[in-house]
Amino acid sequence: MLTAAGVWLEAMPVRKLRLAVSLLAATLITPSLSTPAHAAERRAIAVAPGPLDRAVAVLAQQAGVDIGSAEPGLSRVMTRGAKGRLTAAAALDQMLAGSPYTAQRLGGGSFRIVRRAVVQQPVARGRQPKPRLPLTPPPVEVSPEIIVTATKRATSRLRFPGALTILRPASTVNIRNDAANGMDEAIAATPILQSTALGAGRNKLFIRGVADSSFTGPTQSTANVYFGEVPVAYNGPEPGLNLYDVDQVEVLEGPQGTLYGAGAIGGIVRLVPHAVDLSGVSANVSGGVSATKSGDPGGDIAGMVNIPIETGVAGVRAVGYRVVEGGYIDDVRRGLRNVNRVATTGGRLDVRVVPASGWTVDAGVVIQNLTAPDLQYAERGMGSLSRASLLAQPFSQQYFLGRVVVDRRWEDGLHLVSATGFVHRDAASRFDATRPIRPNAPIAYDTDERSRLFSHETRLSRAKPNGAGWLVGVALIHARDAYARKYGAPDNLRDIVGVTNRTLDAAVFGEAGIAISPALTITAGARLTHQRTDGDPIAKLKTTTYIRGLSSTRLDPTLGVSWLLTPTLAAYARYQSGFRTGGITVAPGVGRVTDLVSDTIHVGEIGLRRERHGPLGLSASIGASLTDWRHIQADLVDKSGFPFTTNLGNSHIYGLEASANWVPLSGLKIDMAMFLNDTRVADPDPAFRRQVGARLPNTPPFAVSGSVGYEWSLSADTHASVDAGWRYVGRSTVGTQAPLDVSQGEYGSTHLGGTWSRNNIRLTATVENVFDVKGDRFAGGNPFALAARNEYTPLRPRTFRLGGAIGW
Numbered sequence: 001m002l003t004a005a006g007v008w009l010e011a012m013p014v015r016k017l018r019l020a021v022s023l024l025a026a027t028l029i030t031p032s033l034s035t036p037a038h039a040a041e042r043r044a045i046a047v048a049p050g051p052l053d054r055a056v057a058v059l060a061q062q063a064g065v066d067i068g069s070a071e072p073g074l075s076r077v078m079t080r081g082a083k084g085r086l087t088a089a090a091a092l093d094q095m096l097a098g099s100p101y102t103a104q105r106l107g108g109g110s111f112r113i114v115r116r117a118v119v120q121q122p123v124a125r126g127r128q129p130k131p132r133l134p135l136t137p138p139p140v141e142v143s144p145e146i147i148v149t150a151t152k153r154a155t156s157r158l159r160f161p162g163a164l165t166i167l168r169p170a171s172t173v174n175i176r177n178d179a180a181n182g183m184d185e186a187i188a189a190t191p192i193l194q195s196t197a198l199g200a201g202r203n204k205l206f207i208r209g210v211a212d213s214s215f216t217g218p219t220q221s222t223a224n225v226y227f228g229e230v231p232v233a234y235n236g237p238e239p240g241l242n243l244y245d246v247d248q249v250e251v252l253e254g255p256q257g258t259l260y261g262a263g264a265i266g267g268i269v270r271l272v273p274h275a276v277d278l279s280g281v282s283a284n285v286s287g288g289v290s291a292t293k294s295g296d297p298g299g300d301i302a303g304m305v306n307i308p309i310e311t312g313v314a315g316v317r318a319v320g321y322r323v324v325e326g327g328y329i330d331d332v333r334r335g336l337r338n339v340n341r342v343a344t345t346g347g348r349l350d351v352r353v354v355p356a357s358g359w360t361v362d363a364g365v366v367i368q369n370l371t372a373p374d375l376q377y378a379e380r381g382m383g384s385l386s387r388a389s390l391l392a393q394p395f396s397q398q399y400f401l402g403r404v405v406v407d408r409r410w411e412d413g414l415h416l417v418s419a420t421g422f423v424h425r426d427a428a429s430r431f432d433a434t435r436p437i438r439p440n441a442p443i444a445y446d447t448d449e450r451s452r453l454f455s456h457e458t459r460l461s462r463a464k465p466n467g468a469g470w471l472v473g474v475a476l477i478h479a480r481d482a483y484a485r486k487y488g489a490p491d492n493l494r495d496i497v498g499v500t501n502r503t504l505d506a507a508v509f510g511e512a513g514i515a516i517s518p519a520l521t522i523t524a525g526a527r528l529t530h531q532r533t534d535g536d537p538i539a540k541l542k543t544t545t546y547i548r549g550l551s552s553t554r555l556d557p558t559l560g561v562s563w564l565l566t567p568t569l570a571a572y573a574r575y576q577s578g579f580r581t582g583g584i585t586v587a588p589g590v591g592r593v594t595d596l597v598s599d600t601i602h603v604g605e606i607g608l609r610r611e612r613h614g615p616l617g618l619s620a621s622i623g624a625s626l627t628d629w630r631h632i633q634a635d636l637v638d639k640s641g642f643p644f645t646t647n648l649g650n651s652h653i654y655g656l657e658a659s660a661n662w663v664p665l666s667g668l669k670i671d672m673a674m675f676l677n678d679t680r681v682a683d684p685d686p687a688f689r690r691q692v693g694a695r696l697p698n699t700p701p702f703a704v705s706g707s708v709g710y711e712w713s714l715s716a717d718t719h720a721s722v723d724a725g726w727r728y729v730g731r732s733t734v735g736t737q738a739p740l741d742v743s744q745g746e747y748g749s750t751h752l753g754g755t756w757s758r759n760n761i762r763l764t765a766t767v768e769n770v771f772d773v774k775g776d777r778f779a780g781g782n783p784f785a786l787a788a789r790n791e792y793t794p795l796r797p798r799t800f801r802l803g804g805a806i807g808w
């Protein structure tokens with residue numbers, strides 16, 4: 001009987017193939033004693049996106065059915081895969097949605113893949129099975145090839161010529177399936193990611209040691225975050241989107257200038273949400289309560305519902321969540337306890353339409369509101385987890401993202417994507433700027449940030465085996481970022497100079513991978529960018545009077561090599577460049593502005609990657625990189641606490657990274673990752689001579705994480721698992737010179753967890769920071785108190801969480 005039909009059948013000449021399938025179909029029509037039961041049985045299906053012929057082979061094995069086809073070209077059609085507790089028919093519907101093929105059911109519970117034009121019989125809606133949410137997937141029986149979509153032409157992870165990390169829900173060290181699931185989960189999963197800890201919506205994200213400063217301001221982040229095909233921001237901090245109902249998180253280490261343009265000098269983080277399922281109705285609800293030592297309780301609740309409007313043609317998927325993190329910092333001067341509570345409320349709504357064979361249109365919105373009544377730093381000498389401030393220091397953020405993505409796939413492998421995004425972000429914050437010489441006269445420093453972003457990209461690509469293929473595209477960005485400031489007595493604030501920047505960015509880009517042999521593929525590409533940033537150095541948030549900035553035209557090339565040493569081991573090498581835009585920005589001192597110079601980065605890297613083929617074995621990678629970073633842009637604060645932005649100098653970053661995932665026996669998983677680096681400031685700006693030889697901020701020279709998990713079956717439909725993890729973060733500093741050269745890091749944190757599931761019900765229990773380590777995370781707290789050098793940002797104390805989820 002056939003279990004890998006796509007691969008075997010496409011190797012035959014078409015005429016012989018059709019004869020073979022006719023004979024095979026006649027055999028399959030004969031009733032079988034076991035196959036019909038398998039075809040009607042719901043099983044745990046986990047088929048990764050990729051070529052249709054490979055996906056069919058994996059599905060045949062996982063569902064225990066026979067699938068045949070006489071159609072040519074299956075290997076050139078990319079499928080989105082299938083996931084859930086599904087029957088074979090429902091899984092095939094998911095895999096073939098939007099493709100020119102459909103599944104025809106044969107006698108004996110077997111299937112044949114044919115062109116839609118051949119099958120005229122409509123699908124009855126009432127007979128569609130209802131897929132269930134994979135709340136806790138049981139051990140996967142095979143290891144399908146992992147496809148990286150952030151490369152924009154569906155490259156297998158093994159053959160990607162560069163360093164990357166893929167995080168998935170329900171794995172040992174990766175992101176979770178419930179609402180208590182933000183970017184902190186992804187950061188804890190791999191030492192390659194670092195972040196400040198000022199608070200959700202204000203944090204800066206760093207990848208592979210490319211870290212500029214601890215403070216947020218008008219500069220672009222060194223790491224771009226994408227939600228699907230569109231960026232979530234242009235300038236400023238990472239907005240802190242919740243990761244509930246996200247399929248996976250892809251981290252491509254940078255720079256990624258060729259594919260993603262300005263601002264991706266450290267790399268990109270791509271959040272891949274679950275797509276609308278057009279095959280059946282599904283829903284889930286999850287929630288939990290948490291208790292923090294010496295802090296307030298917290299809780300979270302979230303829900304998802306997926307409804308096909310017309311099976312295989314149109315559907316909607318809605319997500320909503322509310323997360324409350326209890327505070328644990330006391331303010332002894334104001335007599336308040338647990339002031340740093342954080343509340344996040346948000347949701348997503350996605351619509352998918354398949355108007356014709358090969359066409360898919362996705363439209364959706366993301367809305368998230370975040371409020372924090374106070375900061376989460378403490379002061380040494382004030383007692384455990386306490387500080388003394390005269391004013392509350394609140395933060396609020398309202399975030400909106402809209403996106404429309406048009407996708408067209410042809411049966412010969414040609415793929416068109418056109419993605420348009422709109423982002424509105426409004427954020428307001430206050431800092432206590434009370435001066436030590438007048439400790440009873442409160443002074444406030446308020447900031448108001450308003451960002452508007454329009455992005456569009458259209459690209460055409462063709463993916464081929466062994467990492468070969470090509471893509472060409474055009475991109476357009478219009479970004480407007482306003483940064484207003486006020487200072488003075490809380491009831492008599494006065495405007496001080498801020499800045500509004502408007503950036504126009506137009507680019508054409510292309511990349512091609514050429515298979516010199518089945519084992520050796522060379523990838524080359526470039527991005528030609530024409531950009532101009534205009535600025536207005538005034539305090540108003542709305543302006544039409546801009547100072548025309550300098551136009552620049554830049555070419556960012558890339559060159560990569562992938563060499564398959566064995567079927568499971570590949571070596572890679574890559575060179576890539578990138579840049580960040582300059583523009584008018586706030587200068588040191590009150591009421592001053594300056595013109596910021598663009599910074600540039602060049603990276604060379606080499607490495608080895610091994611993939612596990614089968615249920616047991618080792619997946620691992622190791623890589624080394626050298627980074628040359630010129631004219632580093634950084635948001636800093638002066639000795640009085642006022643923020644400013646400057647070019648602080650140049651740096652060379654040497655990095656060594658490694659990761660491993662080992663499954664020595666069924667159900668047992670062991671993960672480990674580490675990052676070693678050396679980041680020194682060289683050739684500094686004349687104003688920063690004292691920082692020669694200092695390390696760049698926020699990146700420890702050594703960080704490591706590890707975990708072990710075991711999952712077992714209690715019965716056919718009941719599973720249990722336990723896991724434990726540990727992460728160590730080495731020493732770093734808030735900044736490169738006094739008063740910012742304050743130590744942070746040098747702590748380890750432990751996690752314990754357990755899960756019990758039966759069918760579509762899941763119960764979880766976790767303990768974070770098991771040994772109640774205080775530590776000092778990456779943050780500066782209140783910039784106006786930094787000169788005292790006694791601020792620190794402790795880890796959340798030991799926290800217990802009990803959670804549950806149910807799916808339909």
